[in-house]
Amino acid sequence: MAIKTIKLYKGDGTFIIDITPDGSGNWTHELDQGQGNKNVKAKAEDDAGNLSAFSPTKNYFPGCTNVPSIELVDETGAEESELTNSNTPQIKICIELPLPTGASEVNADSVPAFNLEYRHSSTGDFTVIGDLTAIQRESSTKFYKLFTCPELQEGQNFFKAKWKDASGAYSEFCTLKQIIVDSQVPNAPTINLSDGMVYIGQTVTISGTSSDTP
């Protein structure tokens, strides 16, 4: 006997639609249940009108509007200074996704890639780095990618990222992440004390000047 119809239902058993499979029993349907926590299950009906049991219920979340964030891993300045003394700093692109109701974790296949672009100045064209794959799981709802930047110019650099879903769609870009590269060491300090001085007292004032590399 052949499968005549696939019957789609919501998780609560509400009928959605009948779908006709191909000769091999394969079927596909673009289902729009709106945005938010959704679920779906199916039954198969053969030519004789026999109905299968329900498939397992699949929980999913369509219409997610979350965007990634970018962290500077190699931040060598003060916390949140966005300063690094590396021309090729490592950054971490992160995304937290909503946990579909009924699922124990967000499926790792939800985030096949992050797409990354950057530019040296606050205006101008972005250089496209492209899709970064091999995304890592951080928690049941968080994913990340560590990325070593190509050689950046001194000063401000601006990064933006978006995530790619399993259907190939891209999110909106995150807000620009500024990374300031300063790989130049300061000038050696000068000391306003002549070498070899002898003092009567034991307290000696040592002073001088120093400057950062222009």
Place this chain on the structure above:
Amino acid sequence: MSPGLQRIELRKMTGETPNISTDPVYSTDFSLPEGKYSFNLTMNDTGTFKFYTIAYDVAGNVSNVSEIVTVKVESESE
């Protein structure tokens, strides 16, 4: 890029040459108006001591060492 200085360290030289990995930090000055710094050294021991300074900028870069100054303490104060 010149975001600015963060601190100056006064180091006491313990070997024949400066070694910023091992030479102890004698004092640190975080207040650097126009890049000027100042340390008051009170020596508790007699002898000859060598000091140098190094600068850190806010990005974490470290300068080369300054010139080395020698301080000779002839006798302890009463």
